[in-house]
Amino acid sequence: MRKSPASALVILLVLAVGCSSEPEEPQVERRGPSGAVPGGLSGFYGQELAWTNCDGYGRSDDDTAALRQTKGVQCTHLRVPLDYAEPDGDTITIGVLRKSAADGDRRIGSLIVNPGGPGAAGLATAARLSGVGALNQRFDFIGFDPRGVGSSEPTVRCLTDAERDADRADDDELDTSAAGVAKVESEEKDYAAKCAERTGKGAAMLANLGTRDVARDLDVLRSALGEEKLSYLGYSYGTRIGTTYAEAFPGNVRAMVLDGALDPDQDSVDELVAQARGFQSAFDDFVAWCAQRQDCALGRDATRAQTAYQDLVRPLAKRPVEVGDGRRLSFSDATTGVTQALYSEQLWEPLNTGLNELKQNRARTLMALADLYLERGRDGRYTTTQDAFTAVRCVDDKPITDRAVVLEAQQAYKTAAPFLDDGAAATDSLDACAFWPVPNTSTPHLPTATGLAPVLVISTTGDPATPYDAGVALAKALGGRLLTYEATQHTAFLQGHRCVDDAGSAYLADLVLPAEGTRCSP
Incomplete structure (x- = not known):
């Protein structure tokens, strides 16, 4: 899993949850449609948004605390089609947060933030980041929970809290006997079935959960916020969302910071x-x-x-x-x-x-x-991030059903990270995606984004989750500018590294890219 920025720091902080806010009348606004609107979707692109306080939008203790402790945040739900091929069919909702620009006279627009995952809820991340640096002076900070995630409805659900605890305690994947492999595959098949059974709208939701559809939701959000062009900050798997958006809507991009990139052409193995x-x-x-x-x-x-x-x-x-x-x-x-x-x-x-x-x-x-x-809370309850992570990856990548490929991949993994080698032999057991009830809707590939505005890719030399070379590859694929950060950590922007923060902020605010070859260090 790819974590959101600064999430590692949350573990050591015990955040007190304040009292609930008093109910308030929603602040109803209609700012769209704005910019290009695809045929048949004008009702979505021009919808009203009813902003209110953010009570009930957090899906973990820490996220709830962040929403309550960040002054001036408002939340709403955005309505989007379940299936964009059938815009007159079922709809679902996307949770959205806004913290308005402090300097309204110098406001540039909305900066939409995604923390990655896939499957990470984005509202609290935007709330936290709004307090870092000066970008919130000129941008509305916008967070959103991608479809199926967090406060969006329906939410992907696969395992109960008790089942998740039991799964963690069971090291049966270390049993490499034929019976052990069969048991693991039976559990993976059962997991896939539970995801379809327990997720609202079932297999139809799982079939339309992937990054292809999140990018389309992002464009609806852009328009409903009244923005002709998108300003976007994506971390980790959020770079795949940004890349997919850039390819689908290249003319709609104003600025895009992609930090902790996935290689767009790299298969899952x-x-x-x-x-x-x-x-x-x-x-x-x-x-x-x-x-x-x-x-x-x-x-x-x-x-x-x-x-x-x-x-x-x-x-x-x-x-x-x-x-x-x-x-x-x-x-x-x-x-x-x-x-x-x-x-x-x-x-x-x-x-x-x-x-x-x-x-x-x-x-x-x-x-x-x-x-x-x-993401297990102090009360023993889990968020649904892990379920959403699996569900998204199962439709974003082609499932691996060739056992020879699985065996080779396991062997290669143990060789690449010997400290993680469990000492057991590699096996050819299939994962949940091999039994997924719906087909994949996208595959990794080199994007084509003709007419895309210059984008900024930030890559960290010692990033463990999204290796440095992936950022190099993404910057090249999008014709963007690469900013290198020399450190051992996952993602860097708006995390207190002045060189990185200054360069990224200048680009977002003034569209001034850092010089070619810029490198920052702690």
Whole structure:
């Protein structure tokens, strides 16, 4: 999964949830239609938006707190077709947040933000980012929950909270026997069936959930907000949304910052292996940092750290560590927690703490990191991000049903990220997408976006989730400008890095791109 910007920092903050706001009369506005309107969709492009307070729009404790603590935010629902091929058919709604520009006289327009995922809710991200830098002086900050996600309805739902807990505790994917593989595939098939059964509008919703349709929703939102041209900030998987939009509506783009890019032409196997290399590199950077410390959980000899790590986590497959409240840290959870910590150097300290705890047969910190990644709240409830992630990927990429390809991919993954090697043999077990009830609606490809305005791609040299070379490839494919950030983290813009923030902000506000070859460092 690709995390939203600064999400790694939320884990260590306990945000108090304030009292509910008093009910208020909606502020009804009609600003559209604006700009180009596709045939048959004028009712959607010119719809009224009824803005009110954001109570009930957050889908996690932290997101709810962010919405309540950010002054001046308003929320609404945007109505869009379920199936754009049938605009007179069923409709669904998209959750939208706005924090209006502080300087109305110098207002440029709306800046629409997407945090990635896929499947991450976007309202709280926009609320948080509105307080960073000066962009909210001149832009309305707009967040949206993509179709099927967060406050949008219907929402993708596959597993119950109890089923998610049970799935995390079960390391059955490490059983590489024929019976073990059959059990894993049975569970994957059952998962796909539950997604179709438990998601509102069923298979029809799953069939129209992908990035192809999110990009169309984005254009409806642009028009309903009264914007002739789109100004967009997309992180991580949000760069795929931006790329898809640029290809479908190149003439509608004013400015676009794409940070933490996916390679547009890379298939899912190559992407997975490239991501494995990225996490291995981030792990190596963590080891180099840790080995300088007296308390390094993996020892002071960096050459032996990977073995020390595997000796520490592999036994969890047979002997999970009790955490309390009936929960146990599995091998899978430990891997998830470590992966979460590798998204940002700011989480290396708690990662070292968690590994030291594990040496003492304690696991609260690693479990907390895993809970953050999987968005499990303090009340034991999960957001639906993980379900939405799978559902989107299953229609955005061609499913892999060739067992030889699966086996080769697993072997390549273990080779690319040896620290993540569980010690079990690679298998050819198929995942949920191989049993998905609807076909894919898009595939990775080089985009064609004739007439696209210059875009800015930001890529970080040590990005574990979306490797640097992917940003290079996307900038080239879109004919955009590449800004390089030299650090080990996932995404960089509006995260307190002055060189990056100044360059991106100048581009969004004044359409001035940074000089060719610009590189920033901490």
